[in-house]
Amino acid sequence: MLQLIKTYKVTCNALFFSISLLFFSSCNVVKRVKADEHLITKNTIIEDGKVNNQERVNNIIIQKTNLGMESFLGIPLRLHIYNLARPNIDSILHAKVLSDSSKVRWKTALLSKKQFDREIQSRKNFNSWLKRTGEAPTILNEEKTIKTVTNLRKYYYSKGWFDNEVDYTIKKDSSKRAEVTYTVTKKKPYILDSLKPIISSPAIDSLYDRFSKASLLKKGDQYDEQNYEDERERINTFLRNNGFYYFGQNYIRFVTDTIGTNHKVNTELIIANRSIRGDDSTAVVPFKPYRIKEVNIFTDDNFENRFKAVTDTTTYKDYNLYSKERLRFRPKALTDAVFINKGDIYSDLARSRTSRYLNDLQVFRYPSIEYVENEEDTTLTANIYLEPKKKYALSLDLDVSQSNIQTIGFSVTPGLKIRNIFRGAETLELSGIAAIGASKNRTDDVTAFFDINEFGGNVRLSIPRLFTPFNTDSIIPKYMSPSTAINLSITSQQNIGLDKQTLSGLLSYKWLPSSTVTNILELFNVQFVKNLNTSNYFGVYSNSFGRLNSIARDIDYIEDDESLVDDSLPNRFSPADQFIDDVLDGNTSLTANDEDFIIVNNIEERKQRLTENNLIFSSSFDYIKDKRTNIFDNEFSIFKWRVELAGNLLSNLSEVLGSSKNEDGNYEVFGVAFSQYFKTEIDYIKYFDLGRNNVFAFRSYAGIAIPYGNSNSIPFAESFFAGGPNDNRAWTAYNLGPGSSNTTNEFNEANFKIHLSAEQRFGLFGDLRGALFVDAGNIWNVLDNVTDDNATFTSFSSLEDIAVGSGFGLRYDFDFFVLRFDTGFKTYEPSLPEGNRWFKSYNFRNAVYNIGINYPF
Template identity: 25%
Template sequence: MKTKNLYYFLFLLVLLITWSCSNTKFLPEGELLYVGAKVKVIDSLAPRKERKTLEKEFKGILRPKPNSKILGLRVKLYFYNLAGEPKKEKGFRYWLRNKAGEPPVLFSQVDLGYSTELIKNYSENRGYFKARALADSTRKGKRVTADFEARPGKQYRIKEIKFPTDSTALGRAIAATQDKTLFKTGEGYDLDRIKAERIRIDARLKEQGYYYFGPDYLKVQVDSTVGSYETDLIVKVKDETPNQAKRVFTIGKIIIYPNYSLKDGNRKIRQLEKDSTAVEYYHDFTIIDKEKLFNPRIFDRTLYFHKNDLYNRTNHNLSLNRLVNLGTFKFVKNQFTPADSLDNVLDAYYYLTPLKKKSIRVELLGKTNSANYTGTELSVNWNNRNTFKGAELFTISLFGGLEVQMAGQNNGFNVYRVGSETSLIWPRFIAPFKMQSSSGFVPKTKATLGYEFQKREQLYALNSFKGSYGYLWKENVRKEHQLNVTDIHYVSPNNVTDLYREQIVLNPTLAKVIEKQLIFGPTYSYTYTNTMETSKKHTIYYKGMFDTSGNVAGLLTGSDIKKGDTTKVFGVAFSQFVKLENDFRHYMKLGPESQLASRIIIGAGYGYGNSTELPYIKQFFIGGTNSIRAFRSRSIGPGSYLSESENSSFLPDQSGDIKLEMNMEYRAKLFSIVKGAVFVDAGNIWLMHKNPDKPGAEFSKKFIEQIAVGTGVGLRFDLSILLLRTDLAFPIRKPYYEDRQRWVIDEINFGSGSWRKENLVFNLAIGYPF
């Protein structure tokens, strides 16, 4: 069987090479296929490492780019040729040619003269002022390579940086920025760095009131006569800079139009300004709104500018960000104009267009979860913005959904969910003591009440009630906090079937699912991410969560379940525990359309006082579509323990107090909307204490020997509105096998039907796993 698979592989390889060779047969008469450029820097004045860097940079700026390759073959070009000329602008042939494929890049599109000028200009912008370049081409059959020979010479380096020394206020302000200059003596001349330095200086000046100044009013003169391959950089203000740009401005009047209409524009504004009933004065603000839609206090909390403040860009942007983040305004427009009667004074105008106060939104969602359930959810959301004229958001949501077991599990245990949630968000901190946030994001106080009825077909039903009160705030675009001062959950089961009770006999863990649970206490989470910075090669995401319940109540009542001294509320023993979970992700960009994504999750929880363990809904689970994809959801662990329900094909429900999970996935675009992935997942869960019913489940110093490992490949279909993910995975290490027999790589046999049935796991999901 393995020999047969090798023949298939060799046949596919020969077929792919044949495809690649056939691409030139479809070229127009007299045309040649451009297959790329080679750049050689042969100047001996530059070190070898510097020459290699320049060769890479020169090659990156050359245009056009040759046809893209996949595994060294121009598959997209083959698809283009295979499709031929479609008769209609639709259908499979049109899609194959214009979406999956790409037209040939012809050598006639290559301008060698223009490319040599690009190389010379780029060299001069990098300080190689005596650069030369030559171009030629090499033809092999119907393929042509462009060959470039660059002689950049020696790079000019910075000898001295000179800032203004005059006594004007602007000159002194520019000179004061020198401590943070981007220029460094000894470094090579770089035009891009000069442009960045002008922008940096302008940003510093904006913080000091120079509202009308701009980077174009600065010039950096280059004096290359100061030494051998050396240059001085002299920062100057251009002579043609207008006087207005040289002056510092303060804030005068602050006028706010909270009910501004883009349609009516200035005509309505002029009418309102003449109506004394429409004008309201509050602190330093003039608010013009006949309908009095908003309490003036929200502008005092939101706007950073006050009368006589020195203009600065930070407060300018923070004010705009806060107005946008209120979530009440559809459009936010800001304008600064010179005051009519005072020099060096700016009047600030804010034109705010409100969203509709009341709205209904209906959403139909496709969803998946870690338990390998896939389904839909319909939700209806009614919003009332500006509920109490303070930009509050009141929301009532009704939802219902169906989730079906996927990924080869035993079908029939479908989940039906219906429920409702009500929330009220205030755009400020509401607390007994004063709390402030100086970021560009409005801090929020949120209160929530919710109910959900969940029915798991043929098994049981659960009634869940929840309520919370807490705060959400962001330090900046990267850092976010959420603190729930109180977070209450109450879960009550009903309609438990005989089938489920029979399974409890085989797997006592399942009894936890239908226990009554009462959880109340504070929770906190912190999130940091810079994944939105797409230009970075390395980006990270981190979320840390701290969860606790019943600790004050347990301390006051002296509850100790080990002594039989438990405290109940409404007939239910409340949970007492602490729990900490960390989720760290790293993304490394390998190319324009490829990356290496990694994740590690470490979590632990400890029940004490009124509880011996974590309540079921707070315990850790592992396996499934967003976890270790080679194993069924919740089927791994704890430790080396194997549940009897695993062999009965009944839904496993293993949980633990400790979790360790590691994932690594290589992602790359294949063609059009199709992306591919290769991944490895590893991890397990453990119990904090030894359980005689679950041998091998407790955490010990041998925990590494109990790690489950799986691997696989997947396809992702990026449909813009959603990303559909398919993964095919199989285990390579099974923790419930005997010691020294847990690695099962030698058992892999794709040709065996029994092996495939037992080991291959297909996952269908929406979105990336991490």
């Protein structure tokens, strides 16, 4: 990893130098432009006297400038790469090398004939690579400019400006550059007036009053061709969800009239009858609505048993279930996933919901739904074919790792998945972990090489419905794909930090109210963390120990050559603990107002919080609205909100039962003071697609966790940190904050956080992308037991402690993931003295180099 970071540093420096070189050599952009040609350097659309920068309109231009030409950097990198290629490489090689027989003989003798031929071919290949990777100059072609004018007229016509006028001018200069300006005069728009329906099928005509109420074509609106297309789709969707199985958009058309209407548009909505094509004729008949006569579910349809006869038949709530072997599923588990009901009218929505729900069960391969027409009574038979996946699936993951606490480590994670375990399409997943490692700070008395170990197990049960003692269908209907997850896990770590045992349990519900919204309710989330080796605190947090040692020497508590550690004692850090007690009890020369006294007090507060056992009994709710349609969508937003309450149930039970409190005034369960707090987080991400691989992305995040009741601090696992490859990239993880404090702690955390990020992403060449970013944010303590003013958010003036980092990055898109390299520079450092915080460490020596997978947000 260290070597990779060093390589990345060299790459970044080389890239920076290359971009600078290309920038200063920008005069060569016309290097491959012939004397009678002109390179298009700018396109401008002037709409009614104002520049139109809308991406939709500017994309109409056929001849776009070279990528990067009109960006804020103004560097057409791919054009420069293309210009590096020689257009006549074969002629050049022949003239300079191949035509000189003496040079050929000399090189052949030196390299051998095979190596010489390979060298010549490599030059040709490299020249071809430059052409492929680069981008040829966009040469002005006036015929394409005229076609753009025609397309612009069509576009503005489609938006209601039927009388628009579009013209163009070309500005050429002596340096073989040209700018094209398109001038658009929209004139008076046309307005929708009347809408007259002409519907041939009586069954559809009888529904007109119902589906016309939500019409997108409203009197008084400006004409927009897209509204007509959307209205066709809307009517088609309505009719196909109301029984018209054979209906399609091609049966809907609009006829508009604008002659002598004084800029008004009169529209006829025409819905034709159904056309049935035979062998040599076509019959035209009225559309009829279809109802579902039967619903048949074939539960074990696969290639192996395709010739077997059905042996098991069950009818459950008007559903017919057929199996060629013994029925593996409880009928209710399958029928609950089906939205196609006997007697209902045909509906595309019921079909899509059934398909989605069956896929969400994750126990079938590619469920398919087929409709068969019963011509004698205008009904449909729905046949649902299911192919169950294998009941058992095994997995085994092996991993070799290295970290800051171990020289080498090995881990194995076996897993077993059992599908349909209770015949209700439930999935049970069993997994375990076994890991061993060799620590970097091994002592001489440790005989075993592998002195680090971790063992654990996890059990997860997924149920495709809400597992509750009461019916919730009226609140969360089954089309929202409700599911339940029950999870139990236990892990034990030794010689990893403070050593700990963790036991956790979870009962959560998930449902999807719409295609963009996901709700998750964690009804019960229980975590118990027991620290087994708290005496090794200063062995883990060595910076705190070093600070204590320094203070002890400064006040002559110990000699300069001594240390607050004694390896002969069972607890080798007992002298450090004793020193803390002596300072806080007033048994040293330090007083409560001394800075060193405050530092010792802060170290003790942090030590108590990080070594205490934690019992967290919480409930939470997550709301996620994700408008991204697919992985290629670059114009979307994601909003996440989470709220969590912990300890209320245990606190109320303790009061009702009259439980006693410990010496700190807190209730305990099984000898552990449980945590009580309120926590909420808000996260908003927005992408703006600027076209041509340019994307501007923005993220804002805020989170706060407030202890109360049985707690005066937040457990370490629930606190916030700042820095790292997905946060403020100018600081490493846990290295920023809290506030303006200049701590040397290994892990800085707090209970309040603000974070903002903005990133401009752009294409370089091929699958290589670039980015410029700015990150801002910090963490603070608020409403807890931390007394350090520099680390505490006291008022809005504390916002002056927001750290700012900026930098650039490279990303390579492998389609299924993105490999990311980011370089962050500390731009504003709140830990420095006021007035001396800007650009003090803004250089490559103090930069932070981040390696990550996929985008940071």
